[in-house]
Amino acid sequence: SQQGEEDPQALSIQEGENATMNCSYKTSINNLQWYRQNSGRGLVHLILIRSNEREKHSGRLRVTLDTSKKSSSLLITASRAADTASYFCATDGPLDMRFGAGTRLTVKP
Amino acid sequence: GAGVSQSPSNKVTEKGKDVELRCDPISGHTALYWYRQSLGQGLEFLIYFQGNSAPDKSGLPSDRFSAERTGGSVSTLTIQRTQQEDSAVYLCASSPDRGGNEQFFGPGTRLTVL
Numbered sequence: 001s002q003q004g005e006e007d008p009q010a011l012s013i014q015e016g017e018n019a020t021m022n023c024s025y026k027t028s029i030n031n032l033q034w035y036r037q038n039s040g041r042g043l044v045h046l047i048l049i050r051s052n053e054r055e056k057h058s059g060r061l062r063v064t065l066d067t068s069k070k071s072s073s074l075l076i077t078a079s080r081a082a083d084t085a086s087y088f089c090a091t092d093g094p095l096d097m098r099f100g101a102g103t104r105l106t107v108k109p
Numbered sequence: 110g111a112g113v114s115q116s117p118s119n120k121v122t123e124k125g126k127d128v129e130l131r132c133d134p135i136s137g138h139t140a141l142y143w144y145r146q147s148l149g150q151g152l153e154f155l156i157y158f159q160g161n162s163a164p165d166k167s168g169l170p171s172d173r174f175s176a177e178r179t180g181g182s183v184s185t186l187t188i189q190r191t192q193q194e195d196s197a198v199y200l201c202a203s204s205p206d207r208g209g210n211e212q213f214f215g216p217g218t219r220l221t222v223l
Binding site: 033035041042043044045048088090098099100101102 | 150200213214
């Protein structure tokens with residue numbers, strides 16, 4: 001069964017705007033990862049945040065983790081049309097790796 | 110270096126036939142995962158191999174599904190007596206170990222059951 005749940009299911013923005021996606025999970029975790037998927041095929045790892053971290057940056061990506069609320073957010077700043085993809089969170093805990101249903105991001109040029 | 114490879118990339122079969130899907134993980138990766146993704150949906154965990162330990166089969170949807178990993182490397186996912194609802198993209202991923210590290214995904218096999 002899925003562990004993480006992304007919100008919103010779909011997001012459409014203009015190029016240059018920021019995109020924020022959220023992930024909620026149910027059980028305790030060791031870490032949380034965000035992945036990106038283009039064209040319904042393989043996923044690409046974006047960033048990993050450990051349970052003892054609160055915020056992490058990688059380029060235009062910013063991830064936060066609130067273990068008390070069992071939630072994480074992924075912020076993509078200054079979005080580009082090439083950021084159009086599905087974004088998934090995955091949690092590593094007692095259920096091993098579990099992925100959410102994803103957020104479909106569309107960035108309009 | 111070479112990434113995770115899967116074969117075939119596409120498979121069309123008739124209902125009731127058996128299919129085998131293959132995954133070649135990155136050399137040296139001890140953890141291997143199989144997922145299923147239906148159109149427009151998230152990833153559904155199927156099975157997880159870690160080294161020589163007994164696999165975690167908790168995600169297999171029915172006894173028609175089975176998987177093997179020979180020699181700690183190549184894995185085969187077998188679906189017997191395929192049904193139309195088995196149509197999906199089957200993704201394989203490998204990881205250096207179990208410790209929640211990044212998973213490296215293959216391109217997937219798109220299975221269509223007619």
